[in-house]
Amino acid sequence: MITLKNLHKSYEVGQNKLHVLKGFDLSIEKGELVSIMGSSGSGKSTLLNIIGLLDTYDEGELILDGDLIRNYSDSKLRNLNERKAAHLRNATIGFVFQSFNLISFKNAKENVALPLYYQGVGRKKRNRMAMEFLEKMGLEEWAEHLPNELSGGQKQRIAIARALISKPKIILADEPTGALDSSTSMEVMELFKEINQSGITVIIVTHENDISRETERIIRLKDGLIEKNIKNGFHKSPAEKPKILQTA
């Protein structure tokens, strides 16, 4: 589903170059539930942003759902690639952010319906589907409310509904529980697991062990490289997996 080969990424910080990803290799299969861990500055968010085409990379290869993603910021065909990137973001990827990133002047239903607008789905159908997804999240009563009238857990569930509405193949979540209390975090995590069981690949960036423990595979980053790539035995999934730690 996702393949990274020798991926490099550096940022310019003032005069210096900060080399964040130093020749990164990673492969994530379809239907996996993966968490990416690491201390701050280890490059885990950068990695997620590159996979989600929110950011560019300098060198290497990124293959997303069988598509080789060219480094669109450097290309002369930038506009074409931008359009392709936009299309992939819309159809293949769903994002969940730590700070929810709901549009503040749109109500819950409109926020959930937004990806469908960019798919060219008609307004009525959009709203009907958005209501369906809000119902799945148990938020149908809140459909007409603006984000600032909702709790953190509600906002995150709306953001998840928005990520799911375009029926993506991959869900990318950047610290999805970072702004939530622990019980809400667990509820959100259960949601991710359900989503994963429906066949969607889920990648979660987190620094909380409680969260990563719920995933099938834990990728630990350190200084822009994979420190550990662990099959998680604690992960409780319908398919019986050996409950011992396995190093991949």
Added chain:
Amino acid sequence: MFDIDKWQEIFSTIRKNKLRTILTGFSVAWGIFMLIILLGSGYGLENGVKREFTGDAVNYLSINAGITSMPYKGLSPGRRLRFTNEEKKELGSLEGVDKSSGRSAVWANNTLSYKNEYGNFDIFAVSPDYKFVESLIILNGRYLNKIDEDDYRKVVVLGRLVDEALFKGEDPLGKYIKVSGVPFKVIGTFDDPGGDRDLTRIYIPLSTAQRVFNMGNYVGSILLNLGDADVEESLEMIEVIKQDLSEKMKFDPTDPRAIFVYNSIEQYRTFMNLFSNIRLFIWIIGIGTIIAGIVGVSNIMMIVVKERTKEIGIRKSMGATPWSIISLILQESILITGFAGYIGLVMGVGLLELLSNVLPATDYFANPEVNIQIAVYATLLLVISGALAGFVPARKAASVKPVVALRDE
């Protein structure tokens, strides 16, 4: 460009960002409103002053005799000069003179009477060609003609107000009024766009007046129509006239007090220059206003785009293409500026209409109005510049990497 969904998206954004919309709209509407008021009042000023001119021809010289102030060929200064029929004829035959006429004010007892109605009015004794100096509109009957002049007929043409005062609605034609006790037959009445002062006059033939009122062969002023001469030609003509008269009437041609010439051609040009200066001034102010409007709109658009950076990032992460972002912002800006510009246009024109209906036309201000084409162009200019002002930052925001846009707070 015109899919309904996009417009719904735009309208919902506008609805939810009322303050921003109102601020943008206000600066555009205000700019257009001010421009229209400016152009309109400038035009009103011009109309008012022009009205002053419509009463008279703008190609004539009015020559009056004065008192010499310089000795000439043994004659001492202080001599009073008077024109006679001879000078009138002489000047009328000069090359370049189209029509010539004489005019004398009758200074006798100015009472006019008809039956029991009396009034004091200006009595002007003029030649038939005087009609080319004052733009008279004959309401009834006719104007003085050559036969009246040649036969010393006692006929009179009444100004509209004189007619109203003496005849009180009765048909004046063919009736006799007494001019300083002498009966004159009314042959016509006239109107004059120049104003009321010109309407409290009566005109009688100059030849008749010279006989009846003991004016000898003297003529008060000589008026020369110069065809389509320009200012330079008229000034040359004045020199020729002075030379000519100086020989005939024996005065120093450089004497500033001997002959007075009112040059309507030069006067007209002075006013036309004044108008073009006023117009230039108004355009400078107007363009300034438009620039202020453009700067205002650009500013707001820049802030709007900055404010929406995070939203743009979110939209991009949901799969918005750069162009869809740009067109969303652009169409919103065009919609707001266009609508607000239209409001400003309607309000400006409305106020001008109100002013021209409520304010009485004075000597220096009449019928403020605006060239609607210019107003529409100005609005379009503002809309386009608003769009451009939005386009640059919108394109920049749309090309920013989503991760950067999302980081924006």
